[in-house]
Amino acid sequence: MINRSYLPFLSARTYKDRKMAKWMGFFLSDHQTALLQSHIALDMADTMSHEERLLWLGRLYAKQCKATFHIKKHLKAGATVHQLQGVLQEINLQEIVIKTGDSHYITASLDQIIRITTEEMDEDGN
Numbered sequence: 612m613i614n615r616s617y618l619p620f621l622s623a624r625t626y627k628d629r630k631m632a633k634w635m636g637f638f639l640s641d642h643q644t645a646l647l648q649s650h651i652a653l654d655m656a657d658t659m660s661h662e663e664r665l666l667w668l669g670r671l672y673a674k675q676c677k678a679t680f681h682i683k684k685h686l687k688a689g690a691t692v693h694q695l696q697g698v699l700q701e702i703n704l705q706e707i708v709i710k711t712g713d714s715h716y717i718t719a720s721l722d723q724i725i726r727i728t729t730e731e732m733d734e735d736g737n
Contacts, residue, residue, distance in 0.1 A: 658725045667727045668707060670700045679697040680709060682719050690727060 615624045642679045659667070671678050695717055701708040707724075709717045 657695050659722070659727065660709065664682045664721060664724055664727070668699060668721075668724075669700050671727070671729070675699075676729055678727055680719070680727055681725040683725050695719075 615626065620625050670676075675698055677696065677698055680697070682693050682695060683690050684693055695709055695711060696708040696717045697711040697717070699707060700716065704721070706718055706720045709719065711717060
């Protein structure tokens with residue numbers, strides 16, 4: 612406890628500082644923001660090169676394997692990463708069409724694809 616007996620005002624002498632309790636709301640919101648930004652930065656760091664994406668997409672289209680596509684979507688609050696599981700139905704130099712398990716067709720541009728993972732194919736793509 613801090614000795615404030617030298618102060619002329621009673622309110623100043625009896626003031627009890629709540630320490631970090633008054634900053635806790637600020638800390639939590641700032642901490643949450645930092646966690647979200649670090650998560651996004653981590654996902655963006657694992658992106659595949661353009662050539663690697665085209666190679667994997669060509670193999671997936673030829674073999675008609677089921678894959679998980681990690682797709683980046685830009686929102687007003689920032690970028691988020693969505694995972695889609697499905698089979699590649701169409702491919703061209705600008706975009707792909709993925710057929711999901713519930714027979715929905717999703718279109719995504721090649722620039723939105725961050726990474727592709729499969730169970731049927733190993734890391735070599737064989």
